Amino acid sequence: MGIGAGAVDAGSPPARLLDSEAVLQEGVAALTRCDPVMARIVAAGAVPPLRKRPPGYEGLAGIIVAQQLSTASAGAIWNRLKCLLPVLTPESLAGAAEPDLKAAGLSAPKIRTLRAVAEAVAAGSLPLDGLHALPADEAHRLMVAVRGIGPWTADVYLLFCLGHPDAFPAGDLALQEAARLADGLDARPSAPALTARAELWRPWRGVAAKVLWAYYRVAKARDAAPVSS
Template sequence: MSAAATSSTAKKIPFRSRKVRISSSEPPSTDTSKKPRLVLPILPRSLSAPGELDSALGHLRAVDPTIAHLINSHDPPAFDNSATPFLFLSRSILYQQLATKAAASIYARFLSLCGGEDSVLPEIVSALTPQQLREIGVSARKASYLHDLSSKYLSGVLTDPAIVAMDDESLLSLLTLVKGIGPWSVHMFLIFSLHRPDVLPVGDLGVRKGVQMLHGLKKVPEPSEMEELCEPWRPYRSAGAWYMWRLVESKGKHS
């Protein structure tokens, strides 16, 4: 083959670069500092923790002299609930908009239907039919609320350990996804189940009336006003709210 032919053939053959693999004798990196880590929120000490309630009452006395006489004239609150979050939330649904005596009767029948407090579990409640619940006095609407709560547990959207580890704002956003659970129910759950120290239930009429009485206001303060009036109580607004309920109760007894 002539040189000219060789040159012509070479022009027709495309040139493909070869990939060169570079071997390394270095072992793979074991540095885990770049791996994403789950950052858990730093939660405040609960009011049931040793010494925390004393700290709360001391703080309230110091920042709001008007509440000091309430603290001195009432036994301190007892934050000793031991119910699981699922049990507490189920009970909260059953007690909604009912007189205490009627709600307690329905709740007792509900516990019996489930097989006791230890058996109030998502899979047990989910299996209860609307008819079974109706027979113990639970309305169709509340039955749907209980089933929605159970469904969110069974699907993993909610779990007791995750709830206990979440901060207040996240819980408010998550729990209000459950049918029948609104901000007021979440506030009660935070105070009386998880014993969170700095919860102000601005939508609770009893707390609002208590603040009205405490400050001698002409009308019940609006939720937006509550935040300002109770700001000095931080970070123990839960204890302050508890004493507002006691104030309203004591005025009712003497009226």
């Protein structure tokens, strides 16, 4: 793996939330200073968009609903769910009838997860409104303690809904493939290997993920481009 010059400002305060383009670019600049691989792929066009989703219960529910579905299927189910529950809160979901949720297109496992999240929020064991103030690892631990929330779901929520600058979904296949391409590896790194690689990027691992996703798009576009004669 390509290893950079050193971790990003290890003794500095935690990075700020990714709530503006300025903060995102601050993170990108920090990564390019500490890791030559990051500097190279950013120079090659891996410029990430800010991209945020709504936070709170509704934002997390949207991620859960969309898991392992096509964009079209997820959108259709989400629209039916929002027609059933225009105000989607832990309370409204908990009070919804099982047959109605299934009629909206939700599978039994996803209904269980949405209910488990609603119960955890109501009990105070999952403080969705306060996760942004916690270190990424602690926020991640609280989320995956809820039945049905896996590591990928937790990190995607922390990164895209809360703008947590250090969330890193190492199990994401596109992220692993981008890391393989960036580091010139023969095979995609495993989630543990990519997690270890990402230690260099603290406290901007979330920005590193965005850069790698951007590089994945650049690489795919390059591979799809017609060869000139």
